[in-house]
Amino acid sequence: MAGPQKEFEVHPYVQFMMDKYSPYKNWIKSEGVPIVSGEFVQDVRTEPLGYWARKDCKGAICTFSDQMVADGYICEIDPGKSSKPQRQLYEEIITVAAGRGATSVWYDGTAKRTFEWERGSTFAIPLNAWHQHFNASGSEPARYFALTSQPVAFELYRDAEFIYNTNYQFKDRFDPGDVDFFSKEGxxxxxxxxxxxxxxxxxxxxxxxxxxxxxxxxxxxxxxxxxxxxxxxxxxxxxxxxxxxxxxxxxxxxxxxxxxxxxxxxxxxxxxxxxxxxxxxxxxxxxxxxxxxxxxxxxxxxxxxxxxxxxxxxxxxxxxxxxxxxxxxxxxxxxxxxxxxxxxxxxxxx
Ligand SMILES: [Fe+2]
Missing domain, CATH: 2.60.120.10 (Jelly Rolls)
Known part of the structure; x- marks a missing residue:
């Protein structure tokens, strides 16, 4: 008995949208860091990275399995250095692969909430909150793997200026007045x-x-x-x-x-x-x-x-x-x- 048949490899409408816009794929190319495609990365701790101006540290974008709902990236902060502060209209979850450091999170005009991390630490950046990562070691690099919903944001808005420079505070997700936000027990x-x-x-x-x-x-x-x-x-x-x-x-x-x-x-x-x-x-x-x-x-x-x-x-x-x-x-x-x-x-x- 014949098995299931595919009608299209890529639906013509999806092809049209990719040819005409492809905002997410164009954006990742324009970031100027290595792009890892396919289905996996063998070791996020040793994968070659390039300089990432947006974050002022090293990175690579992992775009696996053509999913368009979430994509990963690897980031490395040099010993004694920090990343450039960033905020964004998409979600991000981070697991630290190697090293130790700290992250500050804040909204404009509010106190910074800072917490320390090491290998295995896992946390999420609240939506559109400013965040900056610090490497606490003077000799060892620190690396993390992050998953973000940036494909969704880019497909929806097609505008990096809007995504990275909108001054809205999602206080139902992150109350900057909550001093224990990142330290309270799960x-x-x-x-x-x-x-x-x-x-x-x-x-x-x-x-x-x-x-x-x-x-x-x-x-x-x-x-x-x-x-x-x-x-x-x-x-x-x-x-x-x-x-x-x-x-x-x-x-x-x-x-x-x-x-x-x-x-x-x-x-x-x-x-x-x-x-x-x-x-x-x-x-x-x-x-x-x-x-x-x-x-x-x-x-x-x-x-x-x-x-x-x-x-x-x-x-x-x-x-x-x-x-x-x-x-x-x-x-x-x-x-x-x-x-x-x-x-x-x-x-x-x-
Ligand atoms: Fe599974």
Whole structure:
């Protein structure tokens, strides 16, 4: 029986809009920093960067899987230096990959709120708030990976001056009078599926409480995170030694930042051959909209990742997750996993 057919590779209307405007793609080209495309970056800690005048530090823009709902970037601040203050009409979530420093956040005419971060710290910039990052080390660079909703802002407004220079304060999201905005303890809303963590600043994303959520396999834990009144969110997932998660697919916008262990992800579109992406700490991988993906832990420790994402990556899940049960998976996939675990002396525990 014939499988599903694609009517268009790119819809003619989308092609027309891309030919006529392409505001986001033109903007990222005009920023003059390296653009990383494809589906992943092997290591955000070592990826080559270029000078980024807008931020007065080094950076690269990560535009993965043609998602247009959220895109990433990598930023490095030199030892003893700071980034240029910036504000913007799009959301941003940051996870620190290496180094230590501080960030100040403010609106015009208000006191600055400053907090310190290090590897693993995760926070969100409140919408249109000024923010400036400082490297606290005199000898080591500091690097972070950020996910932003800038594709949406550029497609909608097509005007960088408006996006970066509008003097509006979203006080329902960030009250500059709240001295504890970035220091108050996170709150777990336990009535939601065992818990959703609301926190504007997480000192170390590796250390938050997780709850057992076994829809992707036995022993899997996770926690969803809401920050700074944003619509974008994050979640941390952990799965055991010698196991992999069920293959699944969902909407666009997920960027999976590996925090430890070693392993790989298989990704494929329906009916196509899976492609393998090996990973370790610092890899960020972004499954395309509607693409199947399956994460395999081949290391000697439980695998933990933080996924930064647009909410389009979880919408639709309430109607039932699309996933493939373990017993329906292909034999060669099981064999590949067994072979890779054997190389590391890890016992398969499926
Ligand atoms: Fe996923």
């Amino acid at each position: 709150k777990y809303f336990t009535e939601y599926y065992g818990g959703i963590l609301h926190s504007n600043f997480i000192p170390d994303i590796r250390k938050i409480n997780l709850v057992a959520r076994e829809k992707r396999g036995k022993g899997t834990k996770n926690m969803y995170i809401h920050m700074s009144g944003g619509s974008m969110l994050a979640h941390v997932s952990e799965f055991p030694v010698g196991r992999y998660k069920k293959a699944h697919r969902h909407g666009p916008g997920a960027h999976v930042f590996l925090l430890n262990s070693t392993g790989y992800t298989l990704m494929w579109q329906e009916g196509e051959k899976p492609k393998r992406y090996d990973w370790h700490e610092g890899t960020v991988i972004s499954p395309p909209a509607g693409g199947w993906h399956q994460h395999y832990n081949t290391g000697n420790q439980p695998c933990k990742f933080v996924a930064l994402h647009a909410n389009t990556a979880v919408q639709g899940e309430e109607r039932g997750v699309e996933q493939i049960e373990f017993e329906e998976g292909d034999e060669w996939m099981r064999q590949m996993f067994a072979d890779e675990c054997a190389k590391n002396g890890v016992k398969v525990d499926m």
